[in-house]
Amino acid sequence: MKLPEINIGLVGHVAHGKTSLVKSLTGKLTLTHSEELKRGITIKLGYADAAIFKCKDCNYYFANNNFCPNCLSKNIENTRTVSFLDAPGHETLMITVLTASALMDGAILVIAANEKVPQPQTKEHLKALELSEIKNIVIAQTKIDLLEKEKILENYNQIKNLISKSFLKEVPIIPISSVYNVNINYLIEAIENYIPTPKRKNGKARFFAVRSFDINKPGTKVKDLKGAVLGGSVISGKFEIGEEVEIKPGIFHEGKYYSLSGKIVSIQKSGKNVEVATPGGLTGLMLDLDPSIAREDFLAGRVVGKLNELPEEVKSLELEVNLLERFVGTEEEKIVEPIKQNEVLLLHAGVQRTIGIVKNVKSEIVEVELKMPIILENYRILISRQLFGSWRLIGYGKSLQEKY
Numbered sequence: 001m002k003l004p005e006i007n008i009g010l011v012g013h014v015a016h017g018k019t020s021l022v023k024s025l026t027g028k029l030t031l032t033h034s035e036e037l038k039r040g041i042t043i044k045l046g047y048a049d050a051a052i053f054k055c056k057d058c059n060y061y062f063a064n065n066n067f068c069p070n071c072l073s074k075n076i077e078n079t080r081t082v083s084f085l086d087a088p089g090h091e092t093l094m095i096t097v098l099t100a101s102a103l104m105d106g107a108i109l110v111i112a113a114n115e116k117v118p119q120p121q122t123k124e125h126l127k128a129l130e131l132s133e134i135k136n137i138v139i140a141q142t143k144i145d146l147l148e149k150e151k152i153l154e155n156y157n158q159i160k161n162l163i164s165k166s167f168l169k170e171v172p173i174i175p176i177s178s179v180y181n182v183n184i185n186y187l188i189e190a191i192e193n194y195i196p197t198p199k200r201k202n203g204k205a206r207f208f209a210v211r212s213f214d215i216n217k218p219g220t221k222v223k224d225l226k227g228a229v230l231g232g233s234v235i236s237g238k239f240e241i242g243e244e245v246e247i248k249p250g251i252f253h254e255g256k257y258y259s260l261s262g263k264i265v266s267i268q269k270s271g272k273n274v275e276v277a278t279p280g281g282l283t284g285l286m287l288d289l290d291p292s293i294a295r296e297d298f299l300a301g302r303v304v305g306k307l308n309e310l311p312e313e314v315k316s317l318e319l320e321v322n323l324l325e326r327f328v329g330t331e332e333e334k335i336v337e338p339i340k341q342n343e344v345l346l347l348h349a350g351v352q353r354t355i356g357i358v359k360n361v362k363s364e365i366v367e368v369e370l371k372m373p374i375i376l377e378n379y380r381i382l383i384s385r386q387l388f389g390s391w392r393l394i395g396y397g398k399s400l401q402e403k404y
């Protein structure tokens, strides 16, 4: 089996069947770190890998099986391996989706056939994909086993109508049933045709950390301690065992951020030890750093690069902003008012996330002071604002400080 070469996110309304779809696609439930279930950590990003096969005798597509389930032939080809990313259960909050989108090369938008289209959350996730510039998308119309054919068609046309007004014009909509395994082969075929593995830039090595762990059991002797582990994905370039890397933004100590650096001790991808980490798939990097600094996702939202290759952190931003007309994630769809001075915003820059306080507004140009510094590398900055106690996407900004 090939190692994963692409990350495909599952997005959509919380109860529309994302987790059952992943199970049906891969034969597994999305994996999450066991301890996180007890602790309630903010970003519970799950993943499951699927080795995708095409039958050379009957052209049937399937995953994670060593013969064709359609004609039983063993004359099959592992076209590639995909990592599916899923934010399980109630964690389908915008904050998780926006962070996860930094790792997604493409997405499956999941819409249940037995619900009115669109649900506010569906619209908001669609907007998040658009603003994150994720263009390769397939729609799965789930739960078709619950309805008569006419109702499925009616819902299908509502989905078509929704996307005709969005940035997704020609994306396929595949009606499926995860429970009865109906049309999963066509969904896999659509993924193969519409979500190609991106041509990776030969740019500098970058790794986005979405998790971090101390994997040592309590009471481990110092000489047996394993170093800090970062979980995430390589975004560009590659990392090898033995290389010196740095992590930014670093850690806060007495009013200052110190960048962290260390050596890569081991690399894991799909549960296998590898020598080199390349883009696609969830990857774990173990560094020769004190494991306690990686506890409980403390280093989540950091960028890793080779030593002295990351830009300096910035503590303020000058953004040229583009705001949405309305809050799409709520039933009322209130109008998005312009950004005001002293307002508190939530900003996503790639995998980095920080609170920003607006210091100055001059038409579309907004100056923001950041609670936690970030590095700028051609990221679109996604902007969220609090509405009725939760963060809602309101638009994006482009930093004017950046050099291109």
Ligand code: ZN
Binding pocket: 055, 056, 057, 058, 059, 060, 068, 069, 070, 071, 072, 073
């Ligand atoms: Zn076959």
